[in-house]
Amino acid sequence: MEKKKVLIVDDxxxxxxxxxxxxxxxxxxxxxxxDGVEGLECVARDDLCMVVxxxxxxxxxxxxxxxxxxxxxxxxxxxxxxxxxxxxxxxxERARKAGARGWMIKPVNLDHLVSTVIKFTGT
Amino acid sequence: MTRGSRSLVHxxxxxxxxxxxxxxxxAAAPVxxxxxxxxxxxxxxxxSSIDFVELGFTGSLTITLPVAxxxxxLQDPGRPCKxxxxxxxxxxxxLGRIKARLIQYELVLxxxxxxxxxxxxxxxxHARGELFALYPFRTxxxxxxxxxxxxxxxxxxxxxxxxxxxxxxxxxxx
Numbered sequence: 001m002e003k004k005k006v007l008i009v010d011d012x013x014x015x016x017x018x019x020x021x022x023x024x025x026x027x028x029x030x031x032x033x034x035d036g037v038e039g040l041e042c043v044a045r046d047d048l049c050m051v052v053x054x055x056x057x058x059x060x061x062x063x064x065x066x067x068x069x070x071x072x073x074x075x076x077x078x079x080x081x082x083x084x085x086x087x088x089x090x091x092x093e094r095a096r097k098a099g100a101r102g103w104m105i106k107p108v109n110l111d112h113l114v115s116t117v118i119k120f121t122g123t
Numbered sequence: 124m125t126r127g128s129r130s131l132v133h134x135x136x137x138x139x140x141x142x143x144x145x146x147x148x149x150a151a152a153p154v155x156x157x158x159x160x161x162x163x164x165x166x167x168x169x170x171s172s173i174d175f176v177e178l179g180f181t182g183s184l185t186i187t188l189p190v191a192x193x194x195x196x197l198q199d200p201g202r203p204c205k206x207x208x209x210x211x212x213x214x215x216x217x218l219g220r221i222k223a224r225l226i227q228y229e230l231v232l233x234x235x236x237x238x239x240x241x242x243x244x245x246x247x248x249h250a251r252g253e254l255f256a257l258y259p260f261r262t263x264x265x266x267x268x269x270x271x272x273x274x275x276x277x278x279x280x281x282x283x284x285x286x287x288x289x290x291x292x293x294x295x296x297x
Contacts (some may be wrong), residue, residue, distance in 0.1 A: 001181070011236065012208065012211065012212045012215065013205075013208045014204040014208045014209050014212045015203065015212060016172065017199070017202040017204055018199060018202070020202065020203075021199050021201055021202040040162050043160040056215075056236065057236070058236050061274035079176075081294075083255065084216060084219075085216055085218070085219020085220070085222070085225045085234075086219070086222075087219075087222070087226065087289055088226070088231060092220075095214060095297075096297045100297060101296065101297055102294050102296045102297060103289070103290065103297075104293070104294045104295075105289045105290065105291055105293045106215075106219060106291065106293075107143075107146050107216055107248075107291055107292060108292070111293075112292065112294055113294070116294055116296075
């Protein structure tokens, strides 16, 4: 059976490695992107079940990518979990209004992240 | 700067650094030094810098450590990371922790993207009188240095109460 595919969008290679490793061990396939522009390319190209999305990235930040995803029929219903050091209520509210399913604060608790991905993907 | 506000900044930064390294499996203890040593102004083998802005002031945070200290960091053996990547993310997470604590003082830092500082950046900052503070931390394999620079307005640190929306590792579900 083909594995469910999760996209990780973060400009930090170490974050992509940590999360990718944890999700692969949990039985997911992983696609990685370094910023919102690459992330949108992956969303258009790949058959994804979920996106884990950083906020602060140089070339198109996570909130901009999220807002663009919601304009496309293919990606508008994909569950998105934001991943960031930010704790500002205004940013959290912007993500919620744009349709994100959750907001995770770094450093990542990998067990919580994996269980949240499993919950959102119905795995 | 008043002693009170210097002490407050010291507490916020030191607490954040100790917690960050603890989460990475490294014990780091603040070192009390009455003045900045000349050797403190040299960047060590791994370094990352990140700028921030608030209304009225701009600043930067620089974290620097020897490769030997990075060797203490807990790693996923299946996907080990490189030192430069780790210190870049460490700068990001450290400033994130500091930023979260500053929300109680109604300071909302706008944070940039981590970058690699030039080798003489701390020296030049010190020469211009812009080195706000340099905090050394001792580990089993050497010192970590965290430097704050810029025209930081410490008088803006007025406690207003209120908690940030979440803590490190939390997931807020909508």
